[in-house]
Amino acid sequence: MMEAEEGGRPRSVQELSKESQDFHFNKNVPLKHWLRTAKTLNTEAGFYLREGNFPQAFMLFMRQSDLIMNYINGHPEAKTPEGKIAIKKAVKDLPVVFMHLEKIKPIIQRDYDEWQAKEARRRELYEKQGGDKSQKAQTAYGRHAARDPALSAKSKLLDAGENLGLAVDLARREIKRRDDDKRASRQAGMSAEEEQQRRTAGFWNNWTDELAKRQAEDEEFFRTQMESSRRKPDGTDDSHIHDFVQKMSRAERERDGLSGPRPGPPTAAHYHYPSISKSTPLQYDATVARPRREAAPQPPRPPKDFVSEDYLGAPAPPSLPELPSKEQLWPPPTPEPLYQQHHYQPPAPPPKELEVPPEPTYQTPTPPERRPGRETLTFKPAAYLESGDPIRCVIVPVGLREDFLKLAAENTRRGLEMCGILCGTAVNNALFVTCLVIPEQTCTSDTCETENEGAIFDYCIQEDLLQLGWIHTHPTQTCFMSSRDLHTQAGYQVMLPESIAIVCAPKFEPSYGIFRLTNPPGLPHILQCSQQNTFHQHSIDNLYTGAAERPGGHVYETEGFDYYVHDLRPGAKNTKTY
Template sequence: MNSTDLSVGSQPMNTRELTAKAKQFDWNPRIGFKYWARAAETIHHEGQIYFREGNFPQAYLVLFRYSTLVLEYLGSHPEAKEPESRRALKPLQKRIPRVIELLERLRPEIDDSYERWVAISAARRDAAKDELRASLSPYARHAAHDPALSWSYNSPASILDVKDHQDLAVDLAKKEMRRRRREAGISEDEDKRRRGAGYWDERSKEADRKHAPRYMDDDELRRQMEATRRQLDRSEDYKRGYDDDQRSTTQPSTYSYPSINKSSPFRYESLPLPRPSESPKLRPVRPPKELLIDRPSPISPPSRPDNELRPPSKLPDYSPVREKAPALPPKTLAEPPKEKRITFQAAAYLENGEPIRPVFLPHTLRQRFLDIAADNTRRELEMCGVLCGTQVNNALFISHLIIPEQRCTSDTCETENESGMLNYCIENQLLVIGWIHTHPTQTCFMSSRDLHTQAGYQVMMPESFAIVCAPRHTPSWGIFRLTNPPGLSHILACQKSETFHQHSIDNIYTEAGQPQGHVYESRALEFEVCDLRPSR
């Protein structure tokens, strides 16, 4: 896989196609409300990151999916009226007006890039295009339907294969995460103390909560919109109307959005003419054309006596130098080159062709989790943790290991107080990417209970994965995901209520780690541990 294969494969989508793709997800009310609320929070944060990085097609797709999930589905979930579900749903609904505003701002930019691509493609010969497409690898043909790699006139990107640039990906992520922590007001000393898998109690961090990064307020949104407007083909694009059949949601009239001031041409102030009584300043007298040789130079050494004065054999040429006239500016100013962003292409594709972004996992995280779970393991009780992180340049990076409140048995572990963990993720702008748990008495495999849990993670984020640790057996650990198809669709359709039960198909799950998967382990990536259990 290399980036050169994507010269044709990065065909963009227009907003109508992105809207249709955003609605294509498997809604299943049998999956617990807490998983859907967690997924909604995750994809909203993803959309914000894509927008900041200038990846407007993917930002539009993800944010439209968020609005569809919140407005059309979450309210109808069987658990939606429960107190904890209502508390989780309220902040998700509150940000809907701002999401719709952002979608409407992105619409003309995306359609403009699509029209430009169509115009460029029309100039190519059909025979040449067919020949080139025929030579593409299956990977590149899949990439043609990946919005994250879409061609964009106003936001060009350098598309790299993460397999060949793992160190670069981690370096860029660490730099971006440091920048976000500085914006959040976290000092360098505090940052160093937190990094490197430090363990701390959630209750001792209340003072730090007030410094946690927040979601975009109106002023920040104004700045982001202004930056977007400058990248568009000038402000006329914002005057486009939107077809009624493309509006899937309406903007509440009671919400006042920040306005964007259009740029106005610079006006030069005219200088006042001098009054008649005022005498204009005299210009300095031009030097004579002939140089007076006997005039001493102010920086020349003292002259010799007259008897020793000898005329030079050849006088230097003191003729006036004629400067070349400045070149006339071009009739039309050349458009400044657009700065390219870096985007990492998908690490793999699902069985149905859907792209999977690369995920980077800290190398020491697994052992750190086993140390925390050691007491439970000795008592033959399972334990779980949630893997959270962020997205940078279309790649995902695990930065937090969260130990949620949980109820543990010898064969299961069930998270509790889901709203507390969700609030922590919101305050720290974390994506829920995967989970990790132990099998203290069993081998390393995905049980039927694990498969149903994994479906809740993977239904809205195809990159989600599960780490199973079986410290008393060999192999002692594994990284897995559901196949799609047939695994995810089969689990979503399963109606068996027993904790452990058999499934009628094979190939339900597969390896997600390297070398064949999309999860990379990195020794240079640091992480934090947060234990939300009340007894800690």
């Protein structure tokens, strides 16, 4: 397991605002995709807000408001009756978005000001030491990370690929917490709209306590994982030695000959523990005369069975008196306080006015913007797009493909394609597929077209789910992305850059693949393509790439992660309840 790294420098409000405008509004993309993108941005921002990653939440809320206020009305479909109704619905989310921005802004500004003051002190110290070392060589990763607002929070950065167990544990616990909240809301009779309002606008009521609790639990998971990494390759565990030495006081360590540098925090490479010699059996020979040490003279011990009433210098009587009754032993019959026998005067009691606690230096209450003092755990980007923009890792349950193929078995036998929607959530800057939604669809040998897309969208809003991509079969073709598949994938990647396409070709090898469009050139080229034929050629290559291939892939498949299937087809039975 890799040791956690520190997050990047805080971003200013101006930098985050500029970052939020870094997207291309393509009018060739249907209006419904842009409106769903706005809703996806709102859902993502809500996840980051509840985790305390305020820079990323601020950037996403800003992008959502910018998209709705400055771009949506310029879309060709905005003047249609359906478009007007849809836009009016999207505008209703803006008051809550503006409220979040207003509360987040001073938090970001305070963190940035604190960082600037710290940097100024650091530069001043370097200059006093005889040189300016403020300019450090920046690594390639550092240049990429500087563009990612999610890494500018006060956080510990981890690699999800090297910490899949921890990532799954954190996600499982967070998802359970969210499900418990939904269950409590629905048992209280809240409507879906009231529940959504409670999850967003109600966040600021007691956010400090909630964040502190969640971050403390995350720290405990992280600590447990780090403890397990201390185990030696031979199976032994010397973490108890490390814990013991860490708990020893400086005086104890100096007394026992361990006055060297205190061991620092553990790293993934090695630890610095005190050497402990191996114990050997004691060799004793009774025939050898050993010199005796002269003990220092000690005062005679007083008799154990007698305590004199005047024990300061009074000789002990030759015989013990009769034991007094128990009532006379408490309190002890002391004729004169001890401090008076030694002419000792106790200190005068403090004046009564000092018994009242002094007034604090300042009486300003803690502002609502103040965040808990703990750091959050954040998973680093798993890869970067061809443009250099970071993309988060997507963690897929390893059994999902097999369950989907079982559902599609009848269609596969008949030579018909079938598709499903990969839905999930974001936890600590990582994306987890938690639900496979089977939509209503029309299936042919070469295509599968979803129907009643409003039902898919409504279900995702109701369950607070992100659409992370899709999965479909090629019952009569090999594993590749057809021209029709590329256009479908473009719709997902417009909403979420990390979106993936899983293609299953059970009759061929390889039997499946996980893909994404390159960006650039794949995504912008497909969005500009206006051809409608099922199969058509494109003028460039390198349109898509493997999303799970190493290096450069951002998808991990893992076991031990729960998910469920929700079937929206008529007559389907679903079992998930709250």
